Amino acid sequence: MGADPRRAHARAITSGDAATNRGALNNLITLYSKSGRRSEALRVFESIPSPNVVSWTSLISTFHDSTLSFRHFLSMLRHRRRILPNNRTLAALLKTCASLSALSFGLQVHSLARKLGLSSEPFTASALVSFYCKTGFVDHARKVFDEMLDKDEVCFSSMVVGLAQNSRPVEALYYFAEMRRAGVVSTMYSVSGALRAASEMAMFEQCRILHGHTVMTGLDLNVVVGSALIDGYGRCGLVREARAMFDELEMVLNVVGWSTMMSGYAQQGDFKNVIELLGLMQERGMKPDQYSFLAVLTAFYHAGMAEEAERWFGRMKEEYGLEPWLEHYTCLIGAMGKAGELESAETVALTMPFEPDAAVWRALLSTSTYHGKTDIAWKMRDKLLEINPNDDSAYVLLANAFASAGRWDEVKEEWKTMKDKRVRKEGGRSWIEVRGEVHVFLAEDRTHERRDEIYEKLAELMEAIERLGYVPVWNEMLHEVDEKQKREALWYHSEKLALAFGLLSGSTPPGKALRIVKNLRICRDCHEAFKYISRVVDREIIVRDVNRYHTFLNGSCSCGDNW
Incomplete structure (x- = not known):
């Protein structure tokens, strides 16, 4: 918090500065502002006989999250002395605009x-870059950045962080690389932004490179960077590396850092380590917050443990006095749905103190599809479409339910409805990082330069797993076709192509885990095939789909076939 503004004010009065020294009064405004004493800051400002642009800027900054900031700015412009804003005045105003989405x-x-x-x-x-990124106008931010005369570390940090926060990871990493090439020093903000971008695409090699960079620049023990490394490794599924970083920084991490580590375990469905960390956090004298319990409930959701999810949800409110957010209810509803308690889950959705969003209805639609409850799935699909009529997942998930039941007329009707409403199904994409380069695959993709080798390797793998007893899983096929066409359609899914490429000679070192990311949920056939392939190649295969991580090893998956 710094110096006590009241003591500083008292000294200014006794020394006479409070009456004559405008600079001292400007500093007092800032001190009161940082202490949250806005009324005192305003009182000091009003005592200045001839406020200058610094005085006005200090006052405007005091109300950075209020429309009073705008009012004070307009008063400055209308002042009889015609005071014009400077860089810092405009930056303070833009911070207000971003805060209020103005x-x-x-x-x-x-x-x-x-x-x-x-x-x-x-x-x-x-400040303009930050404003445009926070309001979602990323291309405007890039244009401002490109027009800058001299780009320093603050400029680059704003661009990298802004792009990462707007889910534009490739561009964020590009600007971080441009910063390095320009010889601009890294900051905790630019590094944490780059780590966020790398982890969004599960680019674990990039996370390791960035970790090395933080060691070289002395940022590795910075709490912000350390928390970003824990988050980055956790999001990439490298929980051992995340835990090593956590253990190194444990004594200086706050609740956010602890919750970040818990979240890394939660994405794996590792509820044991999540609960263990929750206990250790309390032993260290820290009180868990909503983020901590979000990790707890996420872990039980992924583990499909509805009873435990309900118990911890209750403890969160009763023992810890924490009001659940919509995200906590979504985890509870999802866990109940996975356990087949669909009616109870729907009751929670309809009686919770929040309006159910798309994530809630999608969780119920997905789990009702999984349990073959087409009547409930149909109802959930309609709820989802009320929120977003163009949500392709609503149609696709219901079509899955009908296909599993062999109700092909209803499947065709769903596709026809999608076509009539001009709703397009999001295409499946999978990517794998090899030697620092990301290779992206679509279903039946033949654009890769090593396509012939990839298809040959895939045929070899499929023949090998069939000899082990693999049987194709047909029930998520969305078209009624003959067995040969079904087989070919399943063989060439994007994640299988990515896996085959990763296993090609020269792609990844023998014995090294293969890591694949998919933008959609991994299908049941690929899931089953990967369990067999992990036995054939004697390698660990890690897949991060839209729902969670799957670690395939020795013929089984860490999700327990529950996703």
């Missing part, structure tokens, strides 16, 4: 910055 006012501030010739200056430009 796009229109932010655009006006940008226009004013151009007129004053300040829009390309690093301080203002960095």
